[in-house]
Amino acid sequence: MNIILLSGGSGKRLWPLSNDIRSKQFIKIFKTHDGSYESMVQRVYRQIKAADPNANITIATSKTQVSTIHNQLGEDIGISVEPCRRDTFPAIVLATAYLTDIRGISPEESVVVCPVDPYVDDVYFESLKALAEQANTGESNLVLMGIEPTYPSEKYGYIIPKSNEILSSVATFKEKPDAATAQNYIARGALWNGGVFAYKLKYLLDKAHELIDFTDYEDLYAKYHTLDKISFDYAVAEKEDKIQVMRFAGQWKDLGTWNTLTEAMEENVVGNGLLNDRCTDVHIVNEMDVPILAMGLHDVIISASPEGILVSDKEQSSYIKPYVDGMEQQVMFAEKSWGSFRVIDVENESMTIKVTLNAGHSMNYHSHRNRDEVWVVISGQGGTVVDGMKQNVKTGDVITMSAGCRHTVTAYTELKLIEVQLGSDITVHDKQKFDLEYD
Amino acid sequence: MNIILLSGGSGKRLWPLSNDIRSKQFIKIFKTHDGSYESMVQRVYRQIKAADPNANITIATSKTQVSTIHNQLGEDIGISVEPCRRDTFPAIVLATAYLTDIRGISPEESVVVCPVDPYVDDVYFESLKALAEQANTGESNLVLMGIEPTYPSEKYGYIIPKSNEILSSVATFKEKPDAATAQNYIARGALWNGGVFAYKLKYLLDKAHELIDFTDYEDLYAKYHTLDKISFDYAVAEKEDKIQVMRFAGQWKDLGTWNTLTEAMEENVVGNGLLNDRCTDVHIVNEMDVPILAMGLHDVIISASPEGILVSDKEQSSYIKPYVDGMEQQVMFAEKSWGSFRVIDVENESMTIKVTLNAGHSMNYHSHRNRDEVWVVISGQGGTVVDGMKQNVKTGDVITMSAGCRHTVTAYTELKLIEVQLGSDITVHDKQKFDLEYD
Numbered sequence: 001m002n003i004i005l006l007s008g009g010s011g012k013r014l015w016p017l018s019n020d021i022r023s024k025q026f027i028k029i030f031k032t033h034d035g036s037y038e039s040m041v042q043r044v045y046r047q048i049k050a051a052d053p054n055a056n057i058t059i060a061t062s063k064t065q066v067s068t069i070h071n072q073l074g075e076d077i078g079i080s081v082e083p084c085r086r087d088t089f090p091a092i093v094l095a096t097a098y099l100t101d102i103r104g105i106s107p108e109e110s111v112v113v114c115p116v117d118p119y120v121d122d123v124y125f126e127s128l129k130a131l132a133e134q135a136n137t138g139e140s141n142l143v144l145m146g147i148e149p150t151y152p153s154e155k156y157g158y159i160i161p162k163s164n165e166i167l168s169s170v171a172t173f174k175e176k177p178d179a180a181t182a183q184n185y186i187a188r189g190a191l192w193n194g195g196v197f198a199y200k201l202k203y204l205l206d207k208a209h210e211l212i213d214f215t216d217y218e219d220l221y222a223k224y225h226t227l228d229k230i231s232f233d234y235a236v237a238e239k240e241d242k243i244q245v246m247r248f249a250g251q252w253k254d255l256g257t258w259n260t261l262t263e264a265m266e267e268n269v270v271g272n273g274l275l276n277d278r279c280t281d282v283h284i285v286n287e288m289d290v291p292i293l294a295m296g297l298h299d300v301i302i303s304a305s306p307e308g309i310l311v312s313d314k315e316q317s318s319y320i321k322p323y324v325d326g327m328e329q330q331v332m333f334a335e336k337s338w339g340s341f342r343v344i345d346v347e348n349e350s351m352t353i354k355v356t357l358n359a360g361h362s363m364n365y366h367s368h369r370n371r372d373e374v375w376v377v378i379s380g381q382g383g384t385v386v387d388g389m390k391q392n393v394k395t396g397d398v399i400t401m402s403a404g405c406r407h408t409v410t411a412y413t414e415l416k417l418i419e420v421q422l423g424s425d426i427t428v429h430d431k432q433k434f435d436l437e438y439d
Numbered sequence: 440m441n442i443i444l445l446s447g448g449s450g451k452r453l454w455p456l457s458n459d460i461r462s463k464q465f466i467k468i469f470k471t472h473d474g475s476y477e478s479m480v481q482r483v484y485r486q487i488k489a490a491d492p493n494a495n496i497t498i499a500t501s502k503t504q505v506s507t508i509h510n511q512l513g514e515d516i517g518i519s520v521e522p523c524r525r526d527t528f529p530a531i532v533l534a535t536a537y538l539t540d541i542r543g544i545s546p547e548e549s550v551v552v553c554p555v556d557p558y559v560d561d562v563y564f565e566s567l568k569a570l571a572e573q574a575n576t577g578e579s580n581l582v583l584m585g586i587e588p589t590y591p592s593e594k595y596g597y598i599i600p601k602s603n604e605i606l607s608s609v610a611t612f613k614e615k616p617d618a619a620t621a622q623n624y625i626a627r628g629a630l631w632n633g634g635v636f637a638y639k640l641k642y643l644l645d646k647a648h649e650l651i652d653f654t655d656y657e658d659l660y661a662k663y664h665t666l667d668k669i670s671f672d673y674a675v676a677e678k679e680d681k682i683q684v685m686r687f688a689g690q691w692k693d694l695g696t697w698n699t700l701t702e703a704m705e706e707n708v709v710g711n712g713l714l715n716d717r718c719t720d721v722h723i724v725n726e727m728d729v730p731i732l733a734m735g736l737h738d739v740i741i742s743a744s745p746e747g748i749l750v751s752d753k754e755q756s757s758y759i760k761p762y763v764d765g766m767e768q769q770v771m772f773a774e775k776s777w778g779s780f781r782v783i784d785v786e787n788e789s790m791t792i793k794v795t796l797n798a799g800h801s802m803n804y805h806s807h808r809n810r811d812e813v814w815v816v817i818s819g820q821g822g823t824v825v826d827g828m829k830q831n832v833k834t835g836d837v838i839t840m841s842a843g844c845r846h847t848v849t850a851y852t853e854l855k856l857i858e859v860q861l862g863s864d865i866t867v868h869d870k871q872k873f874d875l876e877y878d
Contacts, residue, residue: 015732016729274762274766276755276758276762278752278755286748288748289785290455290745290746290747290748290771291747291748291766292747292748292749292750293454293747293748293749293750293751293759293762293763293766294750294751295749295750295751295752295755295756295758295759295762296751296752296754296755296756297739297750297751297752300736300750302748302750304748306729307729308729308730308731308732309725309727309729309730309731309732309741309743309748310731310732310734311731311732311733311734311736311739311741311750312732312733312734312735312736313717313734313735313736315735316715316717316734316735317734317735319715319734320732320734323713323715323732323734324732327713327730327732332729344783344784344791345783345793345857346728347817347818347855348818349817349818349834350817350818350834350855350857352783352791352793352817352857354784354791372835374815374835374837376813376815376859378786378788378789378791378859378861379786379787379788379789395788395789395861396811396813396861398813398837398839400837416786416789418784418789418791418857418859420815420817420857422817422834422835
């Protein structure tokens with residue numbers, strides 16, 4: 001099975017765990033068998049591999065997520081990188097061209113497209129296989145998953161099938177309705193449109209060439225910024241006559257708010273936290289080092305990260321966005337392909353950061369115009385290059401770098417540094433990258 | 440007016456703002472006219488000085504608080520330091536002997552003793568003056584303040600006066616009662632015993648010599664650890680016949696729990712915090728750098744410090760102690776006479792701390808057996824001594840100190856350091872102090 005996972009943008013509705021550079025799908029919140037925690041993207045990846053060990057998975061996403069995806073799924077995962085944000089149609093076309101032109105998949109094969117973040121169990125992936133097989137038959141050009149509604153949601157578009165069979169032609173699509181209209185649709189047998197569908201690669205490429213003037217993946221990538229923002233439903237699905245829908249009745253949850261996310265948590269406390277016996281329906285998700293103590297609360301989510309602390313009535317938590325938009329935020333931590341960093345102290349003319357570099361990884365060779373830096377190695381072994389001079393470093397070593405000085409470090413083992421930045425104008429934009437030429 | 444303020448022990452009931460080394464009276468929580476915040480001890484000190492600019496104030500406390508008291512009230516404040524914790528009788532005798540033998544106050548003068556932490560307004564201090572004046576008349580040996588009860592509290596002892604006059608003889612004392620008994624006492628005209636009283640210095644010194652074999656302050660201090668733990672009420676007040684009580688009907692609150700403390704706060708948010716419009720009776724006290732967002736909560740206190748985060752129903756918050764006792768706690772920050780420190784990162788074999796040294800102050804000259812240290816100066820100017828070598832330091836300078844190396848730093852201006860400690864056995868107990876002999 002070929003599968004394209006659409007990994008969407010920054011979600012502030014799960015602040016403080018999601019932020020401008022960490023989307024909700026990367027929050028490690030689901031407990032696994034071995035007691036560790038996995039993110040939505042790790043969970044769905046693991047579930048696909050369990051359903052189909054040979055699944056060929058491609059993640060369609062933006063540049064900002066590439067590093068985090070490698071950090072969580074490893075270096076081998078296929079990623080179709082959108083050079084800039086367009087809507088789902090350009091993104092899906094780009095990923096489809098990536099499959100044929102870069103990964104060499106035959107245009108005769110089918111692919112399943114689905115969001116990266118639904119909370120589902122294993123039966124969902126069996127349905128994905130069935131979708132792909134149905135697309136392979138060529139009976140229709142596009143096979144949608146239609147999710148049997150569990151309540152008259154206003155959040156989803158609806159698909160009206162022609163019959164109540166498992167597999168049916170599509171009569172029509174309906175935009176997100178109000179609750180009364182949704183109730184009416186459901187009475188008529190309507191299904192949720194969860195953005196899950198399958199098609200043969202050549203079908204979509206042909207469609208794309210009708211709408212976009214491009215030759216191949218490289219060409220499409222180069223002119224991606226010129227493309228119109230247009231959704232897949234609008235550009236393709238709603239105009240297609242040879243289109244089928246396959247019913248899905250299993251668990252399918254969109255964990256977009258704290259309220260829905262906590263429903264999917266197996267435990268009430270993730271991280272360092274304690275609920276007294278007078279708490280009911282309280283969840284703690286704590287990514288900080290210090291303990292959280294909750295007493296006498298009901299229906300409350302408490303979440304803490306280096307970015308901030310949320311304490312919210314669960315229902316109220318879905319209204320979080322404008323409050324977070326209004327906050328002045330500095331990115332205080334990030335997981336990257338090479339490791340992670342965390343801001344541990346901010347002063348007027350200094351910033352102190354802990355950097356963890358995974359074994360075998362390096363920083364870019366770079367310099368800063370307006371700040372000096374000091375590294376103190378607190379664990380591990382590595383090698384630094386400072387203005388062309390190479391040196392091995394270990395725990396306790398101190399490296400000082402004046403503004404303008406070019407520097408990098410490679411981790412031989414996992415390497416942790418305290419980095420003290422000193423200057424009157426410290427910003428992430430003050431970074432000049434260089435090629436590293438060894439003498 | 441001479442006044443002894445009793446500054447009590449560590450209070451965990453205001454965790455995470457109070458801890459083993461910071462008692463509740465040092466939390467800066469009360470907004471002042473200029474928009475800054477003051478602690479209970481700063482507030483009561485300011486109020487006394489406003490009521491009586493010539494007041495001679497002595498704080499009776501333990502060693503652990505001396506540094507914080509100097510940090511908050513300056514170096515000139517009189518402190519009677521208890522070498523170890525006994526009960527109120529030894530502490531008050533020691534402070535009384537301190538007044539006569541060290542401060543040279545005439546034994547004919549009176550003194551008022553009161554706790555450092557009641558939340559009161561200015562009229563209270565006029566009452567203290569009246570207590571002192573009444574003690575000066577010699578009509579009785581001991582003049583107590585009797586606080587008119589506002590509810591049948593189970594937290595206080597009661598004083599039964601002989602009459603309803605402002606000034607009355609004392610009929611008897613009652614231990615902390617249950618609510619029904621308290622109601623009964625109040626019906627009989629009983630008053631709360633807030634631990635506020637006045638006497639002539641010579642009266643208490645004579646009493647002390649009857650009960651304790653000592654010559655003067657120095658002698659008492661030297662044998663303090665041998666004294667029995669006994670309360671002032673038990674040793675003196677309950678046995679005294681010539682004793683009066685003076686009614687006090689003004690505001691008098693004991694801010695010992697989050698519930699009572701938040702009642703005294705003028706604003707709902709101290710520090711970086713935001714309440715949405717669906718919150719009612721929610722208080723935030725945030726000593727961390729990151730924002731707290733509260734949504735849809737009612738009657739909740741949220742408090743965050745580098746030690747932890749409390750989110751509690753206000754009434755439940757009075758049951759906090761066993762939960763905090765059960766936590767493994769490392770002291771993560773402290774205010775000292777010389778400045779402050781804050782732990783900003785903890786790893787298995789390293790700890791990183793930010794140290795702020797006030798201008799003119801120094802660390803002890805010291806070494807560590809089991810850890811190396813690195814200082815990075817992030818602001819200010821100072822002078823270091825490392826194994827006898829003196830050096831001036833400024834922003835950006837790095838000082839490395841191996842285990843065993845003797846070191847100190849003096850701040851010429853306010854000096855901030857990032858201190859990285861490196862070793863497998865990092866503990867505050869690994870510190871050897873030395874005299875600094877300049878060559």
